[in-house]
Amino acid sequence: MDRLRILLIAFSLTVAQGYGLGPGGSRPVRTVETLTQWGQLEFGFPTAQDRENAQSAGNLVPENGTPIDVQAQYLANGKIRVFTTIPRFVTGIPYTLATVSETQARNGPLLQPYPNYSWHNGNGENCDKITSAFRVAITECNQMWVIDSGIIGTTQHCPPQLLQFDLSTDRLLHRYRFPNDTYIPSGSLFITPNVLVQDPPPRGSCSRTMIYVADVSYHGLVVYNHQTQTSWRAENRYMYPDPDYGQHTIAGESFYLMDGMFALNNDKRNLYFHPLASASEYAVPLSALNRQENWASGPEALPEEFRLLGRRRSECAASAIDGRNNVYCVTFNPIKLFVWNVNTPYNSRSFGNLPAKSDELQFVSGMKVVRTPDGQEELWLLSNRFQKISAGTLKSDEVNFRILRRKLDDVQGGVFFSNDDDLSNRLVFTK
Numbered sequence: 056m057d058r059l060r061i062l063l064i065a066f067s068l069t070v071a072q073g074y075g076l077g078p079g080g081s082r083p084v085r086t087v088e089t090l091t092q093w094g095q096l097e098f099g100f101p102t103a104q105d106r107e108n109a110q111s112a113g114n115l116v117p118e119n120g121t122p123i124d125v126q127a128q129y130l131a132n133g134k135i136r137v138f139t140t141i142p143r144f145v146t147g148i149p150y151t152l153a154t155v156s157e158t159q160a161r162n163g164p165l166l167q168p169y170p171n172y173s174w175h176n177g178n179g180e181n182c183d184k185i186t187s188a189f190r191v192a193i194t195e196c197n198q199m200w201v202i203d204s205g206i207i208g209t210t211q212h213c214p215p216q217l218l219q220f221d222l223s224t225d226r227l228l229h230r231y232r233f234p235n236d237t238y239i240p241s242g243s244l245f246i247t248p249n250v251l252v253q254d255p256p257p258r259g260s261c262s263r264t265m266i267y268v269a270d271v272s273y274h275g276l277v278v279y280n281h282q283t284q285t286s287w288r289a290e291n292r293y294m295y296p297d298p299d300y301g302q303h304t305i306a307g308e309s310f311y312l313m314d315g316m317f318a319l320n321n322d323k324r325n326l327y328f329h330p331l332a333s334a335s336e337y338a339v340p341l342s343a344l345n346r347q348e349n350w351a352s353g354p355e356a357l358p359e360e361f362r363l364l365g366r367r368r369s370e371c372a373a374s375a376i377d378g379r380n381n382v383y384c385v386t387f388n389p390i391k392l393f394v395w396n397v398n399t400p401y402n403s404r405s406f407g408n409l410p411a412k413s414d415e416l417q418f419v420s421g422m423k424v425v426r427t428p429d430g431q432e433e434l435w436l437l438s439n440r441f442q443k444i445s446a447g448t449l450k451s452d453e454v455n456f457r458i459l460r461r462k463l464d465d466v467q468g469g470v471f472f473s474n475d476d477d478l479s480n481r482l483v484f485t486k
């Protein structure tokens with residue numbers, strides 16, 4: 056009896072540290088751990104009056120809120136600040152960029168508006184505020200870039216914009232409003248910023264930054280050069296959705312979503328990308344994208360620079376890349392967190408499968424690699440149940456949204472093995 060209890064305690068401790076037992080029980084295998092979860096979002100307000108005002112203006116309908124991105128920031132005091140985005144796909148969202156507080160409310164942790172409540176554009180009337188933040192990116196420069204689509208529902212209230220915040224002061228450093236030759240009002244939807252700082256610290260001064268922005272519904276890419284404060288469009292057939300992959304099945308429920316250009320990663324040489332409705336991965340050299348002259352005669356230039364890398368078994372949504380150039384994504388059906396190194400062919404022989412519980416990972420719409428203060432890398436994921444939102448079967452008494460994390464110290468670049476269903480054999484362990 057006592058021995059059993061000690062064993063149980065020991066086991067729960069290893070699980071709490073993010074380990075499970077590997078097949079055969081011989082070697083510990085890292086698992087994906089859920090850090091926090093919601094049945095329904097809980098919106099915090101600076102004052103009770105602000106909450107009442109939001110409610111009477113129709114801007115507080117918590118069941119309308121779907122978190123889609125996650126980003127973590129390690130603070131000097133050792134704590135972690137976690138950001139999430141809640142785009143205004145529909146009305147009833149009081150703010151669309153938030154931090155996840157440590158205060159637990161009935162349905163999950165309380166959100167707080169970032170950088171503050173007055174920054175948020177309740178009904179699209181003030182374009183100096185944030186209208187609909189989709190995804191964010193934190194750089195080596197302790198800055199956060201936010202892509203704001205400017206759209207509520209299907210109405211383009213404001214031009215899309217990029218906002219750059221200093222994370223040590225939470226002040227706005229820069230705003231870039233996209234000019235009207237880079238998007239189609241209400242046709243485009245800017246959803247993902249991928250950032251490359253070309254002069255990072257400690258030697259660089261963070262002034263030469265390129266940002267690649269996915270236009271998911273008008274099928275393109277917008278390149279922003281922060282130093283010259285100019286932007287241009289690139290379009291290619293590979294950015295379109297594939298109708299053969301327009302119906303998706305996640306955890307046994309199916310829905311249609313013909314989303315194009317979706318996930319972007321770069322390894323400083325190439326931009327890797329895929330549309331959502333697709334099982335293919337593509338690449339284009341940054342050198343081609345970064346020269347504005349290349350696109351002067353129109354967005355459909357340089358078709359020969361775009362390459363099909365290969366195919367996976369199923370669609371996947373958000374994606375992230377680590378410092379060893381491993382790219383992570385979660386396939387829909389079956390639900391699998393897989394890793395591919397950019398130096399290997401894009402096919403199932405090169406893919407590594409990272410153990411994850413398929414009932415916890417569902418539609419992974421946000422993913423980031425985060426570096427801890429001691430230089431370790433972690434994968435952060437946001438999972439929602441888009442299949443249920445789409446079908447209208449979401450129930451707030453179930454867990455619908457999760458933020459999860461996995462340490463990446465056991466994943467190395469380059470070499471994976473091809474034993475199809477043995478998950479452990481495909482990983483190369485560093486210890």
Ligand SMILES: *[C@@H]1O[C@H](CO)[C@@H](O)[C@H](O)[C@H]1NC(C)=O
Pocket residue numbers: 170171172173174226227
């Ligand atoms: C919110 O942020 C704005 C812009 O940084 C600032 O001017 C304002 O004082 C802040 N409001 C509150 C209540 O902190």
Ligand SMILES: *[C@@H]1O[C@H](CO)[C@@H](O)[C@H](O)[C@H]1NC(C)=O
Pocket residue numbers: 235236
């Ligand atoms: C874009 O904006 C410019 C300057 O405001 C205007 O002259 C031009 O007609 C606009 N073009 C389109 C396509 O809306």
